[in-house]
Amino acid sequence: MRQVEKARFDDGFQEQLTELMRWRRDVRRFRADPVDSGTIRSLIEIAALSPSVGNSQPWRFVHVASSAMRETVIASFERCNAEALQSYDQERARLYARLKLEGLREAPVHLAVFCDEQTSDGHGLGRRTMPEMLRYSVVAAVQSFWLAARARGLGVGWVSILDPDEVRHALEVPSAWTLIAYLCVGYPIEAHLDPELQRHGWQDRLPLDSIFEERR
Amino acid sequence: MRQVEKARFDDGFQEQLTELMRWRRDVRRFRADPVDSGTIRSLIEIAALSPSVGNSQPWRFVHVASSAMRETVIASFERCNAEALQSYDQERARLYARLKLEGLREAPVHLAVFCDEQTSDGHGLGRRTMPEMLRYSVVAAVQSFWLAARARGLGVGWVSILDPDEVRHALEVPSAWTLIAYLCVGYPIEAHLDPELQRHGWQDRLPLDSIFEERR
Numbered sequence: 433m434r435q436v437e438k439a440r441f442d443d444g445f446q447e448q449l450t451e452l453m454r455w456r457r458d459v460r461r462f463r464a465d466p467v468d469s470g471t472i473r474s475l476i477e478i479a480a481l482s483p484s485v486g487n488s489q490p491w492r493f494v495h496v497a498s499s500a501m502r503e504t505v506i507a508s509f510e511r512c513n514a515e516a517l518q519s520y521d522q523e524r525a526r527l528y529a530r531l532k533l534e535g536l537r538e539a540p541v542h543l544a545v546f547c548d549e550q551t552s553d554g555h556g557l558g559r560r561t562m563p564e565m566l567r568y569s570v571v572a573a574v575q576s577f578w579l580a581a582r583a584r585g586l587g588v589g590w591v592s593i594l595d596p597d598e599v600r601h602a603l604e605v606p607s608a609w610t611l612i613a614y615l616c617v618g619y620p621i622e623a624h625l626d627p628e629l630q631r632h633g634w635q636d637r638l639p640l641d642s643i644f645e646e647r648r
Numbered sequence: 649m650r651q652v653e654k655a656r657f658d659d660g661f662q663e664q665l666t667e668l669m670r671w672r673r674d675v676r677r678f679r680a681d682p683v684d685s686g687t688i689r690s691l692i693e694i695a696a697l698s699p700s701v702g703n704s705q706p707w708r709f710v711h712v713a714s715s716a717m718r719e720t721v722i723a724s725f726e727r728c729n730a731e732a733l734q735s736y737d738q739e740r741a742r743l744y745a746r747l748k749l750e751g752l753r754e755a756p757v758h759l760a761v762f763c764d765e766q767t768s769d770g771h772g773l774g775r776r777t778m779p780e781m782l783r784y785s786v787v788a789a790v791q792s793f794w795l796a797a798r799a800r801g802l803g804v805g806w807v808s809i810l811d812p813d814e815v816r817h818a819l820e821v822p823s824a825w826t827l828i829a830y831l832c833v834g835y836p837i838e839a840h841l842d843p844e845l846q847r848h849g850w851q852d853r854l855p856l857d858s859i860f861e862e863r864r
Binding site: 440441445446448449450451452453454456458473476477478480481482483485486487488489491492493494495496497498501512515516519520524528533553554555556557558559560561562564565567568571572574575576578579580582583584585590592593594595596603604611612613627629630634635636637638640643644645646647648 | 656657661662664665666667668669670672674689692693694696697698699701702703704705707708709710711712713714717728731732735736740744749769770771772773774775776777778780781783784787788790791792794795796798799800801806808809810811812819820821827828829843845846850851852853854856859860861862863864
């Protein structure tokens with residue numbers, strides 16, 4: 433029953449938070465330095481403060497330290513990425529081939545994040561008409577993890593060029609768990625303010641008026 | 649090509665960020681005070697700094713200021729909520745009926761957040777094997793919006809007890825847009841550190857060992 437009247441975040445904090453969001457990049461170039469396992473646990477505890485539908489907390493974090501499992505995931509990426517390259521034509525294919533899209537080999541930490549689709553926690557509240565809310569809750573936790581990691585100088589890269597079922601089998605998790613995110617975590621080699629895909633001419637930022645409308 | 653070596657966030661900031669995540673509650677009790685439209689635009693600009701698959705930026709924010717449209721959304725909630733109540737038995741149903749699950753009538757700002765499923769931005773990168781990444785990108789932006797809003801003292805409530813197609817029709821958005829989140833935004837009446845659903849005995853927090861595993 434904790435109710436507290438005052439939790440204020442001043443202008444300085446608000447500016448720093450915006451800076452953090454600017455600096456939160458998808459990192460694909462990692463230093464080999466290890467990441468303390470206590471840090472990973474702390475970040476997961478922070479991520480678990482995220483909103484979840486019906487307070488269901490359906491996030492399941494799996495730290496993939498097994499070399500054999502990591503290799504299976506890397507093989508899945510390599511196959512899916514080769515197929516993706518085939519889907520592009522000419523100039524776009526050449527550009528795609530030059531992009532570095534993940535740091536699976538270099539990242540000291542692999543973290544797979546699943547959604548437990550059969551959790552009874554939350555008692556189904558809020559997901560009758562939008563069952564996808566369970567998975568969305570896990571995504572919100574991933575974004576919290578990402579921001580908290582960056583505040584500690586850690587880079588995170590989200591790899592989606594994977595076969596999610598292959599990853600689920602490789603990691604031997606329950607069949608009711610859906611892969612939401614496969615994260616590479618480690619200290620970045622370099623820091624950038626612009627997205628890697630913008631820097632390399634794949635996709636620019638959109639202006640506000642193309643993502644915001646009003647209904648009067 | 650902006651590369652900057654140093655963007656450091658000190659221990660004090662890291663602690664405040666964790667505090668922010670603790671204070672980020674799903675708010676359902678709003679004061680009537682208006683929210684400056686410039687603030688909403690700023691928050692959307694911050695949300696748009698979020699990660700998106702292939703830098704596709706598929707988030708589409710619609711500020712719902714029309715009373716008629718708001719009423720249609722409220723009617724959708726009321727119908728869906730009555731149906732949800734029917735799905736619970738006895739004690740759970742009595743508890744459900746006592747919960748306040750949204751602040752649609754009181755909230756000065758309604759913001760619907762959609763995913764443009766047909767955007768060509770991002771050129772399909774990263775969503776061949778996981779097409780859901782497009783929607784997940786929008787969820788990450790919602791979480792950024794939520795945190796940035798809370799840092800400014802604003803409360804956000806995510807209402808998912810709605811028929812998403814009904815909302816899409818009511819707001820007259822393209823058929824290729826999927827409703828991700830319907831947000832109530834305003835200044836909260838009270839501030840709590842514990843989730844409303846925990847406080848009222850619906851669902852407690854889970855311990856770390858039930859959401860974290862290792863594969864060695």
